[in-house]
Amino acid sequence: MNQDYYQILRISHRANLEEIKAAFRKLARQYHPDLHPDNPEAEAEFKRICEAYEVLSDLAQRQLYDRTGTPEPRDSAPNAYDFYVRGAKKILEKNYRGAIAQYDRAIRLNPNFVEAYLKRAEVRHKLGDDRGALEDCRLALAIDPNYSDAYYYQGRARYRLGYTQSAIEAYNQAIAIEPDDGQAYYHRGVAHHDLNEMAMAVKDWQTAIAMFQAQGDGSGYKLARDSLRRLKKQRWRWGENPLGDGxxxxxxxxxxxxxxxxxxxxxxxxxxxxxxxxxxxxxxxxxxxxxxxxxxxxxxxxxxxxxxxxxxxxxxxxxxxxxxxxxxxxxxxxxxxxxxxxxxxxxxxxxxxxxxxxxxxxxxxxxxxxxxxxxxxxxxxxxxxxxxxxxxxxxxxxxxxxxxxxxxxxxxxxxxxxxxxxxxxxxxxxxx
Known part of the structure; x- marks a missing residue:
């Protein structure tokens, strides 16, 4: 029985390429295997989402699918999305080097595979290779300059390299593209806190709390809530005696x-x-x-x-x-x-x-x-x-x-x- 790719991506048959990309990004985040360890149903759904996106994001394959209701037959060799899924599994196993190798193969097969660049950037960030993560973000943005996740990981890498103000600028761009990105708000708040911009940190964490709560992200909600709860406006400046109030x-x-x-x-x-x-x-x-x-x-x-x-x-x-x-x-x-x-x-x-x-x-x-x-x-x-x-x-x-x-x-x-x-x-x- 053939699957309805439009239904899998939850889009209409008249959806344009940008709408297809946006739907894929949203669902891929929701069902990504590294968010659902030991959940075969989520992994199967993630594969269906990748398959639907592969067909509908390619004009020739989409036209064939619209005419016949079936995708173009594939050969038995793994494609870029297969290696992408394998990379996600390697992340679950905490085999980060192995994950990078899988994303490398996915990118070789499909040099315009933005999601593979970004997952590789995420893994490189985990390994401490922040300059490599920045390069992956640059390559992803060269393909699609409106990809919020690329700016988000760009901000994470810049912050850890010590470029705090530059990290805030990257988070600003991520939020401008995707205004409901709670993680970008939270980490921008951390960067503001690092610069002693307490009022802006409070505002970002308040926004992140609301977004995490609406999205059902319990761990993000708790982290932002606890950070905000314990934050106080700066009362002592560097060099002053913190016990000056007797x-x-x-x-x-x-x-x-x-x-x-x-x-x-x-x-x-x-x-x-x-x-x-x-x-x-x-x-x-x-x-x-x-x-x-x-x-x-x-x-x-x-x-x-x-x-x-x-x-x-x-x-x-x-x-x-x-x-x-x-x-x-x-x-x-x-x-x-x-x-x-x-x-x-x-x-x-x-x-x-x-x-x-x-x-x-x-x-x-x-x-x-x-x-x-x-x-x-x-x-x-x-x-x-x-x-x-x-x-x-x-x-x-x-x-x-x-x-x-x-x-x-x-x-x-x-x-x-x-x-x-x-x-x-x-x-x-x-x-x-």
Whole structure:
């Protein structure tokens, strides 16, 4: 039984090429396999959508289909859309290199396959190849200058390369073409926030919330809602004392510190970014410094209670040693940002470093009681604290310092090793 391609794309028989393209883009987003893992029905529908688009977007094939009701017979060799679908499956398997290889083959068979360029740009962005993503966006826009997704990924790549204002311009173009693109609004809000344009960030996130809600995008809705809920208009400028309001300023920082701790403890992935987005630079520095101070106090307390029979040291000696990992992680984060030309700031480096050393500080405190608690409890606390340390630093590298996932996977253990090594050197110099 032949399928009605017009019905599959939900368009009339009089639809022009632009209407066919628009219908395909909308449905392809809705049924794309990487949005519906382990759902064979969605995958089958996606294939039907690709098949319908392949026929109706080609004038000769469409005329034949309109006359006979059947498409032109295909040979058994895979076509560009087959490789496109295979690329989507590779993404589901997180085999990103394999996905790129499939999109390469699709583009070789059909050099005007805009969607393949854009999926390849998306995968390259995931791998940290933002310049490659920008090139794919350029090629896609050369074929179709009115493709909003090309501007969207252009904005994502530019932002991570540190070109924040240029990223906003790309998001502007994406929104001008597709005014209901909630993701473009959300990420433009992130870019405005990065530039301390708080009122514009609030407006973009409010719009994104409404769009995500209308479109039934639960994860996008929650992300934008939480970002907006926690965002406050900038009250302190860089270089001013964030505790300048006296008691009320200190109370505000204490409240933000507790909220951040709650968010990150519940979810080191999403909670870390949401906590950071509600802070301006002065607040991020203050909160990160508070966490570092708490970690250092925990370390000093644990050392005085549990280690004095092995070492002779002063409070000042311990204070200096306890500062080493915090300072090391702050500097290493900045070096990584500059090396890969990523957007971000010293405030983000301090915020991530302060949170990263917190679990280690509590582990030092817990070590003073390890003999009373016994080995099983000590091992459990060590695993828990170490896991949080790694998760916080990794997600801080990817979400706040905007490092590629592949770079963050190497940087996380490397940073911890360097910070630990420097701490050991400081400890040895003071106590031996």
């Amino acid at each position: 008691f009320f300023g200190a109370s505000r920082i204490a409240g933000m510190t507790l909220l951040t701790l709650w968010d990150v403890a519940r979810n080191p992935n999403g909670g870390l970014l949401n906590a950071y987005l509600r802070l301006d630079r002065g607040e991020a520095v203050a909160v990160g410094t508070v966490f570092a101070a708490i970690a250092n106090c925990a370390f000093i307390t644990g050392a005085f209670w549990g280690w004095r029979k092995w070492f002779i040291y002063s409070f000042f000696d311990l204070l200096l040693v306890g500062l080493v990992p915090f300072l090391a992680l702050t500097v290493l984060g900045a070096i990584a940002r500059f090396s890969w030309r990523r957007s971000g700031s010293w405030a983000g480096d301090i915020f991530v470093a302060g949170l990263t050393v917190l679990p280690t500080g509590f582990l030092a405190l817990a070590s003073a009681f390890s003999t009373q608690w016994g080995l099983p409890v000590a091992v459990a606390l060590t695993v828990l604290g170490s896991s949080y340390t790694v998760l916080i630093l990794y997600h801080g590298c990817t979400q706040i310092n905007n490092l590629p996932e592949s770079v963050a996977a190497i940087a996380t253990p490397l940073f911890l090793l360097i910070a630990g090594w420097l701490t050991y050197i400081a400890f040895s110099a003071l106590f031996f």
